[in-house]
Amino acid sequence: xxxxxxxxxxxxxxxxxxxxxxxxxxxxxxxxxxxxxxxxxxxxxxxxxxxxxxxxxxxxxxxxxxxxxxxxxxxxxxxxxxxxxxxxxxxxxxxxxxxxxxxxxxxxxxxxxxxxxxxxxxxxxxxxxxxxxxxxxxxxxxxxxxxxxxxxxxxxxxxxxxxxxxxxxxxxxxxxxxxxxxxxxxxxxxxxxxxxxxxxxxxxxxxxxxxxxxxxxxxxxxxxxxxxxxxxxxxxxxxxxxxxxxxxxxxxxxxxxxxxxxxxxxxxxxxxxxxxxxxxxxxxxxxxxxxxxxxxxxxxxxxxxxxxxxxxxxxxxxxxxxxxxxxxxxxxxxxxxxxxxxxxxxxxxxxxxxxxxxxxxxxxxxxxxxxxxxxxxxxxxxxxxxxxxxxxxxxxxxxxxxxxxxxxxxxxxxxxxxxxxxxxxxxxxxxxxxxxxxxxxxx
Numbered sequence: 221x222x223x224x225x226x227x228x229x230x231x232x233x234x235x236x237x238x239x240x241x242x243x244x245x246x247x248x249x250x251x252x253x254x255x256x257x258x259x260x261x262x263x264x265x266x267x268x269x270x271x272x273x274x275x276x277x278x279x280x281x282x283x284x285x286x287x288x289x290x291x292x293x294x295x296x297x298x299x300x301x302x303x304x305x306x307x308x309x310x311x312x313x314x315x316x317x318x319x320x321x322x323x324x325x326x327x328x329x330x331x332x333x334x335x336x337x338x339x340x341x342x343x344x345x346x347x348x349x350x351x352x353x354x355x356x357x358x359x360x361x362x363x364x365x366x367x368x369x370x371x372x373x374x375x376x377x378x379x380x381x382x383x384x385x386x387x388x389x390x391x392x393x394x395x396x397x398x399x400x401x402x403x404x405x406x407x408x409x410x411x412x413x414x415x416x417x418x419x420x421x422x423x424x425x426x427x428x429x430x431x432x433x434x435x436x437x438x439x440x441x442x443x444x445x446x447x448x449x450x451x452x453x454x455x456x457x458x459x460x461x462x463x464x465x466x467x468x469x470x471x472x473x474x475x476x477x478x479x480x481x482x483x484x485x486x487x488x489x490x491x492x493x494x495x496x497x498x499x500x501x502x503x504x505x506x507x508x509x510x511x512x513x514x515x516x517x518x519x520x521x522x523x524x525x526x527x528x529x530x531x532x533x534x535x536x537x538x539x540x541x542x543x544x545x546x547x548x549x550x551x552x553x554x555x556x557x558x559x560x561x562x563x564x565x566x567x568x569x570x571x572x573x574x575x576x577x578x579x580x581x582x583x584x585x586x587x588x589x590x591x592x593x594x595x596x597x598x599x600x601x602x603x604x605x606x607x608x609x610x611x612x613x614x615x616x617x618x619x620x621x622x623x624x625x626x627x628x629x630x631x632x633x634x635x636x637x638x639x640x641x642x643x644x645x646x647x648x649x650x651x652x653x654x655x656x657x658x659x660x661x662x663x
Contacts, residue, residue: 309333323343356534360531360532363531366561367564370567376578403438406438406441481578493573505530519583522586528558552641566624570583571614582611587606604636634648
């Protein structure tokens with residue numbers, strides 16, 4: 221295989237997990253990003269350089285707009301006969317794949333709480349324990365739900381509409397509406413100041429003193445006020461020019477993006493993939509080799525998957541006694557979570573790649589992991605699935621409702637996933653097989 225490009229991506233970021241949701245955002249490539257928080261998962265799309273922006277919820281049911289990515293635990297205890305003592309704090313919990321966790325407490329103004337009494341009451345509450353349990357489980361959920369972030373392939377009509385939405389209408393620069401200072405306006409302002417500041421017991425002298433103050437301060441104050449006004453006006457006028465110029469530039473960039481999307485050649489596609497991978501941040505280790513076959517309009521991807529050894533092995537629950545239970549997953553459960561996640565990655569990466577250009581009509585992903593060869597004792601690459609997506613069929617998948625394992629098996633694929641969800645080694649599709657399958661599909 222003659223794969224031309226390789227991009228090694230390290231772990232994207234240390235996630236700030238809180239409550240029943242994930243609190244992070246990342247930019248996939250110019251024009252596409254995701255933000256994830258307790259309120260749900262949002263897909264943010266735009267045309268690079270155009271100003272077009274759309275935000276759509278793809279997961280979750282509730283919105284949460286708090287500045288601190290956290291859950292609020294209201295702790296109530298009746299310490300006195302007369303009233304209840306209520307403490308409200310923001311709880312920021314971070315969890316690791318091994319089931320360990322750390323936390324910080326904040327007051328509602330965002331200041332870290334240092335009170336041990338408050339901490340002991342909060343950590344003993346059911347609300348806090350629920351937050352911890354959900355946070356630990358989210359370490360798995362963010363990986364097993366990766367397919368739900370899949371981008372639906374855009375059509376030429378979709379892109380044309382987006383470009384049309386940023387087409388500048390006749391933009392008339394606004395006029396700076398702050399009145400230019402005059403000697404008379406400055407004199408009036410100074411007299412108001414003088415009346416407040418000059419109040420002698422010898423009231424008959426106030427008038428002359430105020431006149432003298434105004435006369436002395438009029439010229440320097442007028443020059444200062446005029447200079448400030450001119451500076452503010454210049455800044456305002458410059459910004460208005462930038463608004464007009466940016467609107468024109470954004471539309472030109474949108475047209476270029478549209479042209480690349482419709483007619484992207486091999487260089488355009490390779491450069492776009494490089495740009496995508498350069499800014500892609502996800503909470504797992506992976507690397508990608510890729511090769512675009514322009515004659516057949518097929519993108520081939522070799523995906524180096526995260527290892528099952530690095531996958532979250534713990535699960536948490538809250539018992540009827542309101543005690544937290546953090547224990548190891550069973551082997552089958554771990555295998556199922558891992559298989560669900562890595563199969564979901566095929567959809568996740570393909571969705572992004574399809575949106576680079578209409579000239580990518582099919583994508584083949586062969587995914588591998590590192591395993592010990594029992595015959596040699598050395599670690600070797602082991603392919604565990606090879607799957608082919610064609611653009612037309614891929615666009616009709618309901619990504620949020622699929623089981624990634626079954627959905628992958630519904631495509632032309634090579635995989636051996638046992639009833640125990642163990643993924644056995646396979647031989648990936650050859651280039652000849654891929655071309656033959658794609659050419660015989662209804663695209």
